[in-house]
Amino acid sequence: MTKFVYDFAEGDRDQKDLLGGKGANLAEMTNLGLPVPPGFTITTEACRVYLAEGSEPPGLADEVTEHLVALEKAMGKQLGQADDPLLVSVRSGAKFSMPGMMETVLNVGLNDHSVHGLASQAGDDRFAWDSYRRLIQMFGATVLGIEAEHFGDALEDAKKAKGTTNDLDLDAGDFTALVETFKGVVREHAGRDFPQDPREQMDLAIRAVFDSWNSPRAHIYRRQERIPADLGTAVSVCSMVFGNLGMDSGTGVAFTRDPASGEQGIYGDYLQNAQGEDVVAGIRNTLHLTELERIDKAAYDELLGIMTTLERHYRDLCDIEFTIERGKLWMLQTRVGKRTAAAAFTVAVQLVDEGLIDMDEALQRVTGHQLAQLMFPRFDRDAEKERLTTGMNASPGAASGIAVFDSPTAVRRAKAGEKVLLVRRETNPDDLDGMIAAEGVLTSRGGRTSHAAVVARGMGKTAVCGAEELEVDVRAKKMTTPDGREIVEGDTISIDGTNGEVYLGEVPVVSSPVMAWFEGTSRERDELVDAVDRIMQHADGVRRLRVRANADTGEDSALARTFGAEGIGLCRTEHMFLGERRELVENLVLAETRDEREKQLQALLPLQIEDFTAIYRAMAGLPVTIRLLDPPLHEFLPDYTDLSVEVALDRERGQLTEEKEELLANVRRLHEQNPMLGLRGVRLGIAVPGLFAMQIRAITRAAATLAAEGVTVLPEIMVPLVGTVQELQAVAAEIAEVVAEPESAVDGKPVEHQVGTMIELPRAALVAAQIAETAQFFSFGTNDLTQTTWGFSRDDVESSFFSEYLETGIFGVSPFESLDTEGVGELVEIASWRGREVRHDLKLGICGEHGGDPDSVHFFHRAGLDYVSCSPFRVPVARLEAGRAATSPEG
Ligand code: PEP
Ligand code: MG
Numbered sequence: 005m006t007k008f009v010y011d012f013a014e015g016d017r018d019q020k021d022l023l024g025g026k027g028a029n030l031a032e033m034t035n036l037g038l039p040v041p042p043g044f045t046i047t048t049e050a051c052r053v054y055l056a057e058g059s060e061p062p063g064l065a066d067e068v069t070e071h072l073v074a075l076e077k078a079m080g081k082q083l084g085q086a087d088d089p090l091l092v093s094v095r096s097g098a099k100f101s102m103p104g105m106m107e108t109v110l111n112v113g114l115n116d117h118s119v120h121g122l123a124s125q126a127g128d129d130r131f132a133w134d135s136y137r138r139l140i141q142m143f144g145a146t147v148l149g150i151e152a153e154h155f156g157d158a159l160e161d162a163k164k165a166k167g168t169t170n171d172l173d174l175d176a177g178d179f180t181a182l183v184e185t186f187k188g189v190v191r192e193h194a195g196r197d198f199p200q201d202p203r204e205q206m207d208l209a210i211r212a213v214f215d216s217w218n219s220p221r222a223h224i225y226r227r228q229e230r231i232p233a234d235l236g237t238a239v240s241v242c243s244m245v246f247g248n249l250g251m252d253s254g255t256g257v258a259f260t261r262d263p264a265s266g267e268q269g270i271y272g273d274y275l276q277n278a279q280g281e282d283v284v285a286g287i288r289n290t291l292h293l294t295e296l297e298r299i300d301k302a303a304y305d306e307l308l309g310i311m312t313t314l315e316r317h318y319r320d321l322c323d324i325e326f327t328i329e330r331g332k333l334w335m336l337q338t339r340v341g342k343r344t345a346a347a348a349f350t351v352a353v354q355l356v357d358e359g360l361i362d363m364d365e366a367l368q369r370v371t372g373h374q375l376a377q378l379m380f381p382r383f384d385r386d387a388e389k390e391r392l393t394t395g396m397n398a399s400p401g402a403a404s405g406i407a408v409f410d411s412p413t414a415v416r417r418a419k420a421g422e423k424v425l426l427v428r429r430e431t432n433p434d435d436l437d438g439m440i441a442a443e444g445v446l447t448s449r450g451g452r453t454s455h456a457a458v459v460a461r462g463m464g465k466t467a468v469c470g471a472e473e474l475e476v477d478v479r480a481k482k483m484t485t486p487d488g489r490e491i492v493e494g495d496t497i498s499i500d501g502t503n504g505e506v507y508l509g510e511v512p513v514v515s516s517p518v519m520a521w522f523e524g525t526s527r528e529r530d531e532l533v534d535a536v537d538r539i540m541q542h543a544d545g546v547r548r549l550r551v552r553a554n555a556d557t558g559e560d561s562a563l564a565r566t567f568g569a570e571g572i573g574l575c576r577t578e579h580m581f582l583g584e585r586r587e588l589v590e591n592l593v594l595a596e597t598r599d600e601r602e603k604q605l606q607a608l609l610p611l612q613i614e615d616f617t618a619i620y621r622a623m624a625g626l627p628v629t630i631r632l633l634d635p636p637l638h639e640f641l642p643d644y645t646d647l648s649v650e651v652a653l654d655r656e657r658g659q660l661t662e663e664k665e666e667l668l669a670n671v672r673r674l675h676e677q678n679p680m681l682g683l684r685g686v687r688l689g690i691a692v693p694g695l696f697a698m699q700i701r702a703i704t705r706a707a708a709t710l711a712a713e714g715v716t717v718l719p720e721i722m723v724p725l726v727g728t729v730q731e732l733q734a735v736a737a738e739i740a741e742v743v744a745e746p747e748s749a750v751d752g753k754p755v756e757h758q759v760g761t762m763i764e765l766p767r768a769a770l771v772a773a774q775i776a777e778t779a780q781f782f783s784f785g786t787n788d789l790t791q792t793t794w795g796f797s798r799d800d801v802e803s804s805f806f807s808e809y810l811e812t813g814i815f816g817v818s819p820f821e822s823l824d825t826e827g828v829g830e831l832v833e834i835a836s837w838r839g840r841e842v843r844h845d846l847k848l849g850i851c852g853e854h855g856g857d858p859d860s861v862h863f864f865h866r867a868g869l870d871y872v873s874c875s876p877f878r879v880p881v882a883r884l885e886a887g888r889a890a891t892s893p894e895g
Contacts, residue, residue, distance in 0.1 A: 009047070012034040012044060017032035023048070024099055024238030026238070026337055029339050044072075045097075046210060054211070055236060083113045084117075084205075089202075093112065094109045094239060094241055107212055109139070111135045111244060112143075114132075119136045131249050141155040146216070159171070159182065213237060228463065245332075247277070247327040249329055254327070255280055257453040258323065258326070260324075263323070264399065265400075266344075266531075274291045274296050289449060290451045310324075310333075320351070343461065345464060348370045349378070353538055355369075377401070378532070381514060383514075393471050393474055394503075395506065396457070409428065414426045418442065424441065425443055425497055428456070439465060444468075445460050445469075446506060454469055471504075474506075496508075497509070523566055542887065543886065549886035550871035554875050556619070557579075557618065557619070561618075571871075572623055573873020574851035576631060577612075588608055594641075608698055612699060620710050628719055628720065629722050629781075632724060633689065635684055644672065686735060696738055697738050708748050712750055720757065723762070726764075726765070728767070733778055761783075766831055776838070782849070784848075784852065854872075855872035856874030
């Protein structure tokens with residue numbers, strides 16, 4: 005029979021799938037001998053059965069009873085026992101941490117009788133009634149689905165009646181009265197009484213945790229973080245310890261290193277006389293953890309010792325939740341802590357230096373997404389700026405946008421194309437979609453471990469938290485600075501998540517230190533730059549995939565080279581024919597005689613030679629793949645509709661010339677319904693005689709000239725959109741002819757070059773064996789291959805049904821962003837095998853946008869490609885991910 009319940013002493017940290025992160029780590033800590041309050045965990049499997057069947061799996065209730073009895077025996081008291089109650093917390097905990105997304109109920113077991121027992125055991129009436137009202141409040145909101153505000157408003161009223169804003173000023177009598185009020189709220193809004201039976205409380209709380217897996221905010225969070233929707237959550241039932249038993253009690257959250265920068269030191273928040281969720285919710289302003297040394301030295305020292313133990317044991321930065329109950333320290337949770345991109349790099353290298361991990365593992369501890377974040381710009385320190393206030397630097401980055409004070413507005417205005425900053429007193433899980441939509445988050449309350457800070461760091465969003473001087477009035481949609489200035493919705497502000505500063509207006513940005521280091525504009529090495537450098541060097545040393553860049557100017561090529569590009573994987577030549585040169589191409593396309601055509605080609609040839617020379621120089625010694633002209637013809641012709649209107653107007657005014665009329669006729673003749681599938685790529689080269697020959701001539705002549713100067717040039721001529729080998733053969737013959745011309749020779753021999761093709765059509769992938777007879781290399785054009793495999797055109801579909809497909813989960817991620825490995829990827833693999841069977845040294849590359857996408861890079865590594873090519877700015881990311889792919893335990 006399936007086992008659904010595990011005692012904390014039964015599991016370990018590797019059982020996250022089954023016990024969830026929280027349950028697995030509670031088990032690990034228990035087995036390490038750390039002070040964990042006893043309890044048990046109900047598996048994610050039980051949750052999955054419940055969610056599928058709509059009821060708890062048979063046998064679960066009995067198993068829970070068995071473990072509860074054992075727990076009661078160990079604790080020497082029964083759940084809800086009237087004179088000395090055992091109380092438990094019921095907590096959610098999925099495989100992947102989803103901060104604040106699911107539910108928790110504390111103090112389960114309190115009722116009208118046991119509240120007296122708790123009071124006399126603790127010798128503290130206030131504490132007992134406060135705990136009871138918390139239970140009704142949490143249970144009411146979480147289990148019975150009552151709007152949390154009904155309880156919050158009642159609490160506020162009680163404080164107002166007392167003439168205070170601080171819940172610490174409420175006494176036992178106030179809380180006793182509040183319990184009655186809360187019971188009334190339950191009756192009114194849930195249509196039932198608050199359950200007095202402790203076991204019923206527990207069972208309903210467990211069910212509510214199961215259900216919370218499917219809450220809308222959990223759905224949004226999972227989509228954002230790409231967490232599979234079918235994992236389910238585990239439920240940990242833990243005996244309660246109390247941080248709200250007086251000033252010698254408290255609760256806190258801590259990190260073993262700074263989760264924002266990675267610096268070593270003491271990082272955390274502590275709140276005296278408070279219970280669990282108060283810290284994370286940012287309800288009261290917390291103390292810095294170092295203050296605990298003054299408050300309770302013994303507990304502080306023990307805590308630091310435990311943090312060292314955990315770090316050595318997990319070999320990583322850990323975060324923990326703890327409670328001190330009358331001087332006794334209890335560990336409530338630990339996990340490998342979420343961190344910023346900067347902290348990920350610095351901590352990984354610190355751990356290498358401490359001998360805890362090796363460089364291969366360090367490489368696995370960082371990601372290309374994180375590296376990309378470190379390359380984002382930061383505010384210009386020297387720019388004039390007007391500082392409004394300073395808060396806590398909770399999540400680094402530089403963000404500007406208009407201030408908005410609620411999430412729906414943030415979502416709406418961001419959708420309309422505005423950059424927004426979400427400003428709140430504090431955030432809660434319902435703000436999730438607002439946070440996703442915003443450039444950054446600013447809160448006036450809460451610390452580095454508040455909801456806003458934790459979630460923003462997880463998302464890589466800039467955040468400044470706890471800017472206490474700001475008076476945020478969410479209802480009036482404004483905030484007020486200490487000197488009385490008002491910022492209202494729509495005003496532009498900027499926040500610096502690296503130093504916590506808040507500015508008025510938009511502050512100009514400059515390259516980040518990591519970016520400046522990549523660009524070579526700064527050789528300043530701080531701990532972060534040093535960490536990035538060491539990890540990049542390691543990645544370069546271990547990776548098998550080469551990384552090239554897509555660039556079509558000498559300037560971009562040079563930039564790509566500073567980023568570590570090992571050649572050009574795609575030089576798109578169409579950009580060279582826009583602007584002033586468009587007319588030459590227009591004339592070429594519309595030319596009616598050979599002479600006319602030849603004239604245009606002669607004009608274009610020297611320009612193209614110049615273009616290629618610049619790129620070859622920037623990439624001296626490295627391969628340069630130049631693609632012959634690809635886009636649909638109409639891109640070089642006047643717009644059909646505009647021209648029709650112009651002609652009609654001219655005609656009306658009696659000014660229509662014969663040339664214009666003829667031009668319109670030609671444009672009409674060449675107009676296509678589906679240009680993406682029309683006269684483009686190799687088809688164009690064949691249909692417009694001399695066009696490809698001119699380009700080939702420029703490629704080989706520029707190369708020959710530079711080679712004669714002693715520059716090493718390695719041109720690779722690439723033919724786009726080939727569907728059958730005959731097309732490629734036709735162009736290859738043209739190439740052979742041009743290369744035989746004396747101007748293409750160096751020392752009497754034809755200049756060195758290769759001929760290859762793009763694989764952008766499913767047919768090309770399937771007949772790859774035939775194509776490989778002629779092609780020396782394949783470069784997968786996964787942009788077009790995605791379009792042609794799926795049968796949709798990117799320009800049309802991205803703005804029409806894609807958002808719906810993503811929302812409903814038909815797509816986990818857009819196939820244009822991350823390679824569709826099952827479909828398009830299969831074609832890549834088929835073409836690779838078939839091609840290499842015929843030509844063993846067939847060079848394989850990819851130059852679609854996927855070349856810079858982390859997940860896709862791993863796929864291309866596994867598929868055995870030789871290189872990926874991506875835009876210059878993504879080259880470092882691709883290098884890193886290629887290194888990670890080569891050292892990944894999954895291969
Ligand atoms: C491709 O199709 O993947 C490609 C690189 O070509 P383009 O994006 O220029 O069509
Ligand atoms: Mg293409």
